[in-house]
Amino acid sequence: MRASRLVQLLLILQTRGRTTAGELAKELEVSVRTVYRDVEALSAAGVPVYSEPGRAGGVRLVDGYRTRLTGLTTDEADAVLLAGLPGAAADLGLGTVLATAQLKVLAALPPELRGRATRIAERVHIDAPGWFHRPDETPTLNTVADGLWHDRKLRVRYGRKDKVVDRTLDPLGLVMKAGTWYLVARDGTAIRSYRVSRIISAEPTGESFDRPADFDLSAHWSTAADDFAQSMLRVRARCRIAATHLRLLRLMNEPVAIAEAMATATEPDAAGWVELTLPSESYEVLAHGLLPLGEYAEVLDPPELRARVAETAARMHALYND
Template identity: 50%
Template structure:
């Protein structure tokens, strides 16, 4: 157990550079006193580790020192194969690099681990998009990823659906890309705090010669969790107002999914004198909401926003024309 911890400590310093005893203790799940003892043990074993004192001090490996000892366990080696998401990597322009890295990883593994890893690849596959749903067309994803990697600002033309539909131009500082249920989102800061932008709604993107300074302490995973929570609670998300029959209300979980349907049920009122219930549903985009409501047929009617009502009216009119006569 201690040998594994010593190796982890050494690899942390090798990959991240100078770290304080408190930071190392947090990463390793031990006390600072244990870190002091482990550092002494590494130094006694000949690892060139030294300490810098002061507010910005910490432990550091001597420049140029690297260990080739990684000490993969069987479980760690197998789990790495789950990180090879070929589809998303190809979307970002890294398909060739991922394939090459996987080949090198397989070649470096002991035979027993290599066989187990091959069993993983033969038995598990990640397919992010939902059923009967084509992945979004994201022609500007690669450019967005390149600007993000290079810490460059971008100017985008963005097709929004609310509060006023249309294409707007935004100057953004990219902070992250997130793949959610087969849909790519760009997290970026504009004139205000960071927001999310659906990449498929970007109709134009130009990388600017303007450096991006990431906000101190910004955590992409933490920001996204907060965004998802707010969106699912409709605290700051766009919503559609709908009227539903009792049958339509009962079918909502199958159409919207359990979380979105819980929002609708939480906001539901009625029935009114005509037997209709009134509720709100999350509005990810007008086409997405329209496609969901069309599944309910005559059991649902959109009341707002106007662009959703217009979209449904045009779609239903076009469908009726197909069956005229």
């Protein structure tokens, strides 16, 4: 642990130049006394590091000195790929190696590029979860990730809506979608997705497995996500909507549903109305997606959905005219 901290201290000094002991202590999460002991250890090992007293002082390296400790470890290389999502790296147990990897990358850059990289980090932040989204509790994520890194089979208990099932899985990938973690795993010959927050328990079986040579996580997830979204569109309704309000459909319906609907849209008629067929997972969901458009949307078919919307509108009218 101390060796790793000494390397991190050295890279901080090389990247930032003179830094106060207090700043180093905060960065390394140790005491100021420990920082000074680490500085002495580096000096004893032949690193030209020294402390400058006074208000403008601090710890620094001799001008011109550059360490060669800029090679990335395997874990650090993995962490760099998550550099835009520090929360994701922390979830997977890579928070510390991510910080060290970023320091190594900065230390390896020439001064002019180092300044640009620092400015980017100061000005761009990625917040993956959507608004009003509380992250899932994922107590098994570390175990799942460990099985993934080492190609080890996992025995899991998974909670579905109606029951708990036991599965032995080959973990092939982890995907974060809108702040929620999903495990993509092979169950026998089938590759399925499992919400990590629903994995009640996970433990390694002690067996290894061979990953499919042609498996592409990104391509698999894209296809699976589209297939899932498409499978949810079980009902369809023919509607007419004012062209001026078509954009509001995008706020209340899934993108895959909007894409299908717009493919069926006619040109606006003389009154500015467009006919289209809108898919959804149920008529109830579809009704709630159309009602916010008010008088700018009309259901033409099926009759049961038209009746549902009319009944809801009548009750709203009665409520506001009581």
